[in-house]
Amino acid sequence: xxxxxxxxxxxxxxxxxxIIVFIVLLTFAWRPIADALKARExxxxxxxxxxxxxxxxxxxxxxxxxxxxxxxxKERDHIxxxxxxxxxxxxxxxxxxxxxxxxxxxxxxxxxxxxxxxAALAEVQNLVAEISLDIAEKVLRKNxxxxxxxxxxxxxxxxxxKVN
Amino acid sequence: xxxxxxxxxxxxxxxxVLSLVIILFNSPLAVAAEETGxxxxxxxxxxxxxxxxxxxxxxxxxxxxxxxxxxxxxxDKGLEVFSSSNFYDEHHNIVExxxxxxxxxxxxxxxxxxxxxxxxxxxxxxxxxxxATLMIVIFLAVARGYKKRxxxxxxxxxxxFEPIIVFVRDDIVKPNIGPKYERYLPYLLTxxxxxxxxxxxxxxxxxANLTGNIAxxxxxxxxxxxxTNFSGNKxxxxxxxxxxxxxxxxxxxxxxxxxxGVFTKPISLMIxxxxxxxxxxxxxxxxxxLIFIFESYMVGFASTLIVVFITFIELLVATIQAYVFTMFSxxxxxxxxxxxHEEHH
Numbered sequence: 325x326x327x328x329x330x331x332x333x334x335x336x337x338x339x340x341x342x343i344i345v346f347i348v349l350l351t352f353a354w355r356p357i358a359d360a361l362k363a364r365e366x367x368x369x370x371x372x373x374x375x376x377x378x379x380x381x382x383x384x385x386x387x388x389x390x391x392x393x394x395x396x397x398k399e400r401d402h403i404x405x406x407x408x409x410x411x412x413x414x415x416x417x418x419x420x421x422x423x424x425x426x427x428x429x430x431x432x433x434x435x436x437x438x439x440x441x442x443a444a445l446a447e448v449q450n451l452v453a454e455i456s457l458d459i460a461e462k463v464l465r466k467n468x469x470x471x472x473x474x475x476x477x478x479x480x481x482x483x484x485x486k487v488n
Numbered sequence: 489x490x491x492x493x494x495x496x497x498x499x500x501x502x503x504x505v506l507s508l509v510i511i512l513f514n515s516p517l518a519v520a521a522e523e524t525g526x527x528x529x530x531x532x533x534x535x536x537x538x539x540x541x542x543x544x545x546x547x548x549x550x551x552x553x554x555x556x557x558x559x560x561x562x563x564d565k566g567l568e569v570f571s572s573s574n575f576y577d578e579h580h581n582i583v584e585x586x587x588x589x590x591x592x593x594x595x596x597x598x599x600x601x602x603x604x605x606x607x608x609x610x611x612x613x614x615x616x617x618x619x620a621t622l623m624i625v626i627f628l629a630v631a632r633g634y635k636k637r638x639x640x641x642x643x644x645x646x647x648x649f650e651p652i653i654v655f656v657r658d659d660i661v662k663p664n665i666g667p668k669y670e671r672y673l674p675y676l677l678t679x680x681x682x683x684x685x686x687x688x689x690x691x692x693x694x695x696a697n698l699t700g701n702i703a704x705x706x707x708x709x710x711x712x713x714x715x716t717n718f719s720g721n722k723x724x725x726x727x728x729x730x731x732x733x734x735x736x737x738x739x740x741x742x743x744x745x746x747x748x749g750v751f752t753k754p755i756s757l758m759i760x761x762x763x764x765x766x767x768x769x770x771x772x773x774x775x776x777x778l779i780f781i782f783e784s785y786m787v788g789f790a791s792t793l794i795v796v797f798i799t800f801i802e803l804l805v806a807t808i809q810a811y812v813f814t815m816f817s818x819x820x821x822x823x824x825x826x827x828x829h830e831e832h833h
Contacts, residue, residue, distance in 0.1 A: 326539060326592075327766065330703030333559075333606045334540060337613045338707040345620045346678045353627035354674035357653060360634035367639045 455485065530777035538697045538769050541593050541611045542572040546694045556614055558595060559607040560588070572608070612704070615696035619686050627681070656680050656814060664818035665825065672821050675715060679708060680814040687765060687806030691799065699809070700765030702758065709754035712817040717750065720824040753820050757813060764809045768802045 459481045463474060544554040555573035562568075568586070575590040577583050588595050588604075597604050609617075626645065630653075633646030642650045661669045661676050686699035698704055726732065728746045731739060775795050779788040 326535075328702055330701070330706050331540060331606065331610075333608055333610065334612055334616075334701060334703035335707055336607055337609075337616055338704045341616050341620045342678075342682065342707060342711065345623055345682065346675060348624055349627050349678050350674040353624075353631040354677050356631045357627075357634055358657070358670065358673060360638060361650075361654065361657075364639050 452485070455481070528777070528780045530774065530781065533777060534770055534773045537773055538700060538766055539593055540696070540701065542575070542590065542595070542608055544611045544614060544694075544696075554614075556609045556611065559609065560595065560604050561607060562597070562602060562604040564602070611696045612698050612701055615686075615689065615698045616704070619682065619689060619698065622689075623678075623681055623685055653677060660811065660815050661818050664815065665822040668825055669818075672715065672719075672818070675711075676814050676818055679712070679817060680810050683708070683761065683813050684807060684810035687809060688803070690765060690769070691802055691806060697766060697769055700762055700769055702762045705761040706758045708761075708813070709758035712757060712820060713751075713754035715817075716753070716820045716824045719821060721827075723826060724824045753816075757816055761809050761813050764805055768798070768805055772798050772802065 459478065462481075463477060542558060543556055546552050546554070555571050555576075558568075558570055558572050558574075560568045570586065572590075574585040575582055575588075582590050584590075584598060587598050589598055590596075595604070595606055595608070626649070630646050630649050633643060637643065641647075656677055657669075657673060660680070661673050665672055683699055686704070689695055690698055690700065728750060729743060731742045731746055734742050772795055775791050775798065778791050
């Protein structure tokens with residue numbers, strides 16, 4: 325039965341000591357420990373979260389880079405295409421220009437030839453006229469020396485003309 | 489590989505030695521038999537071990553007993569302090585001293601009609617000091633670890649106790665009390681470690697049966713009772729004095745039951761721990777007493793094996809009882825501060 329009857333002394337000491345232990349540990353152990361644990365858990369959580377965020381950002385960045393690359397590639401293709409087209413156009417234009425110039429040159433040449441021809445013909449005509457005049461003069465000078473002589477002379481001059 | 493095996497072997501050796509020490513020292517100080525004049529009296533032996541005393545007896549002989557101070561208070565003589573060794577003569581016989589006699593662990597006044605209150609540093613009180621000192625030293629060291637290495641992984645003694653502290657917080661206190669747990673966490677941590685350390689120290693050789701003493705468990709139960717009822721909110725008291733959802737006529741039955749329930753909660757806490765620890769000690773001591781009753785090698789061998797087994801179970805019980813006491817305390821506090829939920833029904 326003694327087992328079931330609490331002693332006053334022990335109740336007193338247990339109360340006093342338990343409360344002292346409680347207050348000492350509350351102030352110097354449990355509060356600092358609980359705060360430190362909480363702070364550390366918060367810190368770890370934050371670190372994990374920011375790592376996750378960094379990972380996401382990295383993925384985003386990578387995606388962006390890929391997009392940029394894709395864009396750049398498209399742009400390059402576009403530029404290349406345009407350049408090719410431009411080159412072709414220029415080539416075509418150049419070809420067209422060249423043929424035009426050539427035609428023009430040919431035309432010019434033709435016209436100049438024509439002119440030369442005309443000039444030459446004019447000259448020939450002048451020359452013929454001069455020669456005719458000369459002949460006429462000579463004929464006139466010798467008109468009195470018989471028909472035969474005149475005829476021979478004319479023939480001679482005509483022969484000369486033919487040679488020319 | 490070799491290192492691992494050696495390590496395991498060393499651990500096994502440690503456990504074996506530890507168990508042997510526990511068994512040897514718990515063993516019935518064979519001399520106890522001599523004290524009773526030859527005939528071995530197991531109930532006396534067991535009582536001697538589980539009850540309080542004014543001296544701390546480790547072994548027989550001149551230095552085997554630590555005499556603890558006796559502190560008495562009486563209205564006529566005031567405070568009296570003297571050593572309990574005064575109750576013994578040089579042949580270790582009990583004598584009267586200063587108007588007091590020492591009988592079965594109690595100090596009684598010789599004069600008729602005098603009453604005296606005993607505030608002595610008994611074996612349990614001394615053990616209480618030891619337990620308190622150990623707790624303060626250990627947990628201040630743990631707290632120092634957090635101060636020294638904030639936000640870093642725990643180290644040394646800090647890493648030994650951190651998982652236990654976190655276990656108490658996350659698995660005992662938080663689920664039972666809810667979001668306001670932080671106010672009660674320090675008390676419940678103190679409670680858990682006080683009981684756990686007390687239980688484990690009580691299993692040590694020559695130790696006092698501290699947490700198996702009804703005064704000790706009673707005080708802790710009363711503190712939980714005070715915490716519970718002083719934090720009780722409107723819902724809690726409403727539940728006790730005007731149980732909702734019960735027909736008026738039934739309230740005459742329910743309300744007294746609820747009021748009794750307020751008091752049975754701490755009483756169950758007090759008795760559960762006291763019984764679990766004391767019963768464990770009694771079982772171990774009874775099994776050891778068997779050896780001295782039968783005085784047979786066979787019984788000795790069998791008894792020792794069973795005692796080893798029971799001692800391991802006691803180690804488990806020490807932890808479980810600390811867990812249960814803390815868990816129920818949290819539960820009672822949690823019920824007292826729970827917000828009103830009736831409208832959901």
